[in-house]
Every structure is written in C-alpha cells, then in structure tokens.
Amino acid sequence: QVQLQESGPGLVKPSETLSLTCTVSGGSVSDYYLNWIRQPAGKGLEWIGRTYIRGTTDYNPSLQSRVIMSIDTTKNQLSLRLSSVTAADTAIYYCARAGATGREFDVWGQGNLVTVSS
C-alpha cells in the first residue's frame, strides 16, 4: 500500500526558508492530490495546501504568500518550501494523501519536526 515519508532539516533559522520532501512509495506521486499539514506541539492541525500533477495547487490563504509546493515525478516526491519563517512556524509537518472523495486524508507520513530558532 501507499506509504509517505517526510524528510528535511529539523532546525531552520528565522527569516530563512524551510524545505521538506515527502517521498511516496507503493504508488505514484502522479495519481493523487497530496497535501501538507502541520501541527505545533500540543496544538491542533493546520492545512498548508495541496497539489496534484494533473490538477490545481491550492494553498491556505494565511500562508499563501510564503508557500510553494511542487512535485518531482522522476523521484516520486512532493516538496514544500516555506519562506521567511518565524518561531510560529515551529511544528511537526506531515504530508498526507487525499482519499476517496479527494477531501479527506487517508494516508499520512509519520511527520517531520521542524524547529525555527537561531
């Protein structure tokens, strides 16, 4: 079955760009809407955005000016870039696959903790 694995630096300096990768195994990155979702420690979930190679890319309006998501079909990977980070961007970042209706998330990675600190 499809599995997702996030990877990337665990520490990013304020004002720099956070970059994460989600590798898809057991399936093709071209076949699904893939999403990034984050969760600050002890807090709730925040959707960052979604992308689909054969469709549109949608971002959370609150982050839209700083976010870029893209797909690399040769590596079967989804990527996230979040610019001008602050301490408020410290969170566990998850990639997740959209499910049967395209509006829920049925497969999740294990998450990648990113801390923004100098």
Added chain:
Amino acid sequence: EIVLTQSPGTLSLSPGERATLSCRASQSVSNIYLAWYQQKPGQAPRLLIYGTSARATGIPDRFSGSGSGTDYSLTISRLEPEDSAMYYCQQFLTSLVTFGGGTKVEIK
C-alpha cells in the same frame, strides 16, 4: 473560512460507555466533505470517518459518524481502552481545509 468548533474539550468515560463528540461548523458544510480523525500521542492522525458517515478502511464499527448542515457528531458506541486519544473533525469547502480544535477522550 469555515470555523469548526468541537465540544466538549475533554470527555472522561469508562470502558464500555458511549462517547458522543460534537463538531459545529460556522456555516453549512456539504455532507461529503466532513471527516473525523483519531490521533494518539507521538503518532500521525488516522482517518476514521469521511463523507460524514463512511468508515475508513479497517475502522471498527463501534465508530460512527452522522450529521448535516452545521452540526456533526462522532459516536464511539462502546469505549475501549485503546480509544483514548484526541479526535479532530475536518471539512473541505471551496479548496480550503479547516480542522476543529479537537476533543480529548480519556478512559477512566
């Protein structure tokens, strides 16, 4: 943006009891776009219910979802110790996803 308000904040019940979790939307949500997740400490969320009432693959039938318009609920008919977790509702409308703040279920 649709705001989802979950209640209660914490639910403390005994094994075998029935748990009813509420999720209220700030405006009407299409039924097919309401989902529920379970999250245990240190783990990613797990999809329980999608499309308001459809159970995800492998989810026991003691979990059920219902609702319409602005009011939705997740019911756990007979609590088991492993149901101790945070539960989140989620909606998707006009290409914007939002989550509720969560309900913590504690098993006495």
